Amino acid sequence: MKEDRLLQKLPDGTLDFEHFDKFVHEMRPIQVSVSAAARRFAHRLRRRLMRARRELYSLRAFVPGLREQHRLEVMVGPLGYWNQLRRYHLRLLCANGLRPGHTLLDIGCGPLQGGITFIRYLNRGGYTGIDIDPVRVDTARSQIAQHKLAGKEPRVFVSSSFGDDELEDSTFDYVWASQVLP
Numbered sequence: 001m002k003e004d005r006l007l008q009k010l011p012d013g014t015l016d017f018e019h020f021d022k023f024v025h026e027m028r029p030i031q032v033s034v035s036a037a038a039r040r041f042a043h044r045l046r047r048r049l050m051r052a053r054r055e056l057y058s059l060r061a062f063v064p065g066l067r068e069q070h071r072l073e074v075m076v077g078p079l080g081y082w083n084q085l086r087r088y089h090l091r092l093l094c095a096n097g098l099r100p101g102h103t104l105l106d107i108g109c110g111p112l113q114g115g116i117t118f119i120r121y122l123n124r125g126g127y128t129g130i131d132i133d134p135v136r137v138d139t140a141r142s143q144i145a146q147h148k149l150a151g152k153e154p155r156v157f158v159s160s161s162f163g164d165d166e167l168e169d170s171t172f173d174y175v176w177a178s179q180v181l182p
């Protein structure tokens with residue numbers, strides 16, 4: 001767009017800002033629709049790339065060395081974000097004041113995506129995880145063994161009452177529930 005269309009001169013030689021304002025005002029809807037189209041395109045592209053990424057990650061189910069990690073991630077979802085989510089969970093809790101000396105109840109702990117990092121970070125006996133699904137609790141226990149964290153004495157068990165029946169009068173400094181609602 002030529003500048004002389006934006007800022008025209010009046011007969012007395014001064015610049016016509018009224019014309020300029022009108023021009024900018026008329027341009028705005030065009031700018032908005034262009035950027036809305038660009039945003040829609042970027043959004044569609046991002047969704048396609050994410051689907052491609054998920055499909056790529058699903059191939060791990062057929063690779064012997066990666067099958068178990070795939071099984072864990074399927075239990076939690078979304079695929080391919082295991083380590084990022086792990087770091088994010090711990091960072092979020094620490095940013096909200098969690099320190100190694102605290103105790104944490106992890107409701108819906110699943111196969112310990114976040115749990116393993118919490119157990120590592122907390123002092124001995126600091127971590128308790130509960131889950132409604134016995135298969136996930138079994139997997140959580142194997143994860144503790146696999147990561148050689150039994151010495152931290154984490155407690156992990158099945159509960160369908162948010163721990164009410166099993167934890168009796170235990171109290172916790174932090175109660176955490178991530179991605180538990182369907």
Ligand SMILES: C[S@@+](CC[C@H](N)C(=O)[O-])C[C@H]1O[C@@H](n2cnc3c(N)ncnc32)[C@H](O)[C@@H]1O
Pocket residue numbers: 075076077107108109110111112113114130131132133136159160161162177178179180181
């Ligand atoms: C998507 S996974 C999330 C696991 C873990 N919190 C994480 O963020 O990595 C959701 C978990 O919540 C559990 N869950 C769902 N409803 C529950 C309930 N009422 N009590 C305990 N666990 C529950 C599921 O069995 C599942 O393991």
